[in-house]
Amino acid sequence: MRSSLLLCLSLSALACRTPPPAAGPAPQLLATRGAxxxxxxxxxxxxxxxxxxxxxxxxxxxxxxxxxxxxxxxxxxxxxxxxxxxxxxxxxxALDLRLVAEERAGQPGAYDVFLLASQGTGEALVLRPRGARLRETVVAVDCDGTENRRVGVGVIEDIEELPLPVGEQVRRHLATMTLSAPAGTLAIRARWYLELTTVEARLAERSLPAADVRVGVAERVRLAAFLPPAPVEPAELLRYLREEQVRGPALMERAVRILPGRRAEALDLLTPMVEEMSVLTLELLVGPLRWLAGTAIPGGDAEAWRRWLSARARENTRSEEAGALVLPASRR
Structure with missing residues (x-):
């Protein structure tokens, strides 16, 4: 894929590069109203x-x-x-677009980011993005739970069109990214997001606007060399929290080894315990909670995290109830 990746210092630096949105039928409705x-x-x-x-x-x-x-x-x-x-x-x-990041053999911390694309329309099509942005968020955490965050944005110029045959997955290389761990880092987590701007889809002789095309996020975690590589079960956090002496670094070492797909499970298991937990113990859990939740919004306030978990549990309950809601048959 012939494309160039230009790294920018901030999101605001890209404002002038973003193409204006295509005019929809609204102006046409006003212009043709009299006709x-x-x-x-x-x-x-x-x-x-x-x-x-x-x-x-x-x-x-x-x-x-x-x-x-x-x-x-x-x-x-x-x-x-x-x-x-x-x-x-x-x-x-009908589109299935997602990013994957693969570590280069013999180059620890170097990752090739690929776009995987497939579709289920039943006929071959071609996606033509006018432009694309690759956004990277990196969180480095030490044994005490102290975080170092950074964000980078790259503009992918001259992005080629993407032919999507029926029943096949297309793989395109987008960029090579390097994760360098500062001294004392326990774990570093990187996420890559692809934003496609003004996408056109072409099927046979027909052209369609493809707005709000979503691309799945890629994530990779790089652990300190002294940590065991085997993943930790979410229940292990609860088991350790029940011990007589709980240490913050030991909690953090367990949290960073929980697989990404099981972090929500860990938060679910922790919520009832956190409701009854002392402030002193909860303060030790703030760093692991930040890592598992993927957000730093509640900050370092232990009580704020207690409220955050409680609100999350209520929202999950409402979502489950809404999903199970069965409407009565309409009367005629």
Missing amino acids: IDPEKIPAFELLHLAVMAGENESARRILERLLARDPRGPALELARAYERILDGRALVT
């Missing part, structure tokens, strides 16, 4: 509101009713413009 049958204007206004609100199914039904009324001229052009947006959104849901 559209007045009886159809309320339907177009409802269609516009549904599209802007992301109510794609409702928008599709409104559009189908509009097309059934046999619009002509500017009205038909406007309806087709909204149709392209809705078709583009449907296409985006």
